[in-house]
Amino acid sequence: MSEVFLKDALVTLKESGVRITPQRHAILEFLISSEQHPTADEIYKALEADFPNMSVATVYNNLRVFRNAGLVKELTYGDSSSRFDFVTHDHYHIICDVCGRIVDFHHPGLEEVEHLASHVTGFKVNSHRLEVYGTCPECAS
Amino acid sequence: MSEVFLKDALVTLKESGVRITPQRHAILEFLISSEQHPTADEIYKALEADFPNMSVATVYNNLRVFRNAGLVKELTYGDSSSRFDFVTHDHYHIICDVCGRIVDFHHPGLEEVEHLASHVTGFKVNSHRLEVYGTCPECAS
């Protein structure tokens, strides 16, 4: 399953003229396999063993490359550092107020909200962002 | 109208044992009158004339105090600095991808989404966050 995502991602990159380097391959692979929405630093640390000489800048640079290619979404919450999420299909996030864990969930798109917003404000709507906050089962017990 | 908001806010603060200083008064007043969702630095600069000796730390400290009191919401987007929004009644934001302008709009709460999220993930839901992105009428023309 995740193999397919990786292959598709590599094709997407190649088509937009981006070179596939071992570092890029590894960052993508880690992002896809990770269910944890990691920060740039977490990615950096996770790949330290395989790439002892890799620079943090490489991680940031490539996350930006992936984001521009539409492969990765950057999630910004109140805390200090961004988290990165490999884009598979549309899903929303629910975030635990206690431990910060981010869990995916699916919900039909909110077109009606987009329509209303467009109607009221006169904006031409492109997209929306929705997050739900609460307490995860582990922290609740 | 905004006078009422200010008075209510001051009462709320007093009730939670927070002292009303001239700086706090000014920051609140500016936040309420502003339709621009300012950054901490914008608040600091706006009050520079009236409070030449005020420290940036004071702005940050008090924004945190207001946030803890539930008077102010912190908005974090991709860009570097947070924006702060005085809480009146529930409303959502639509953000222009071109110029970054943030406009308020109202929409009935999305309880059904919260319910579904809770059901699927087992979380105890507290709140949610929704933002719509697009192009504002000015930038579209």
Add this chain to the structure above:
DNA sequence: TAAACTAATTATAATGATTATAAAGAAGTA
């Protein structure tokens, strides 16, 4: 009202995430 207690402000330094820069290295191409 004035002393006393405590919280708030100020000035400054520190932190920490992210970005910029320049040199070295590697991928793709003729």
Add this chain to the structure above:
DNA sequence: TACTTCTTTATAATCATTATAATTAGTTTA
């Protein structure tokens, strides 16, 4: 193989935010 261009690395710079310590100012109570 030599060339061009993109990528990585190492490091320094930037910038928002927070921590610290000393000073100042609200608030309380006698």
